Amino acid sequence: MNAQAEAPASKLLDVVKQVISVVFVVAGIAAFYYFSHISLLYRVLGLLILMGIVLGIMFTTQIGQQTWMFILESKIEVRKVVWPTREETMRTTLMVFVMVLIVGVVLWFLDMFLFWAIRLLTGQGV
Secondary structure, three states: OHHHHHHHHHHHHHHHHHHHHHHHHHHHHHHHHHOOOOOHHHHHHHHHHHHHHHHHHHOOOHHHHHHHHHHHHHHHHHHHOOOOOHHHHHHHHHHHHHHHHHHHHHHHHHHHHHHHHHHHHHOOOO
């Protein structure tokens, strides 16, 4: 019963944090262009710091925590992937290049044949 009483307040706090984050992002972008007379390096650094603060605020919300858990679980899943060896990668890449070359030549010949046929039908070919 206590969890039900805290849920609406938590959701409201999450919404407030998200709105504040959006306001910070918009204000940061506006400030980036407003202070155009200041060096680009300082403006970019300021924008990056502000985006870090916004991400910090967003990760304190329920959606942010779920996103962080998803990122951590994704890293675990990537470690489980069996990656191809260098030889397999090179062989597959070579096969792709060869197939692209073959299809390109076939389409080139088809284009030449169709161009020849159209010129013959229209009477422009000799």
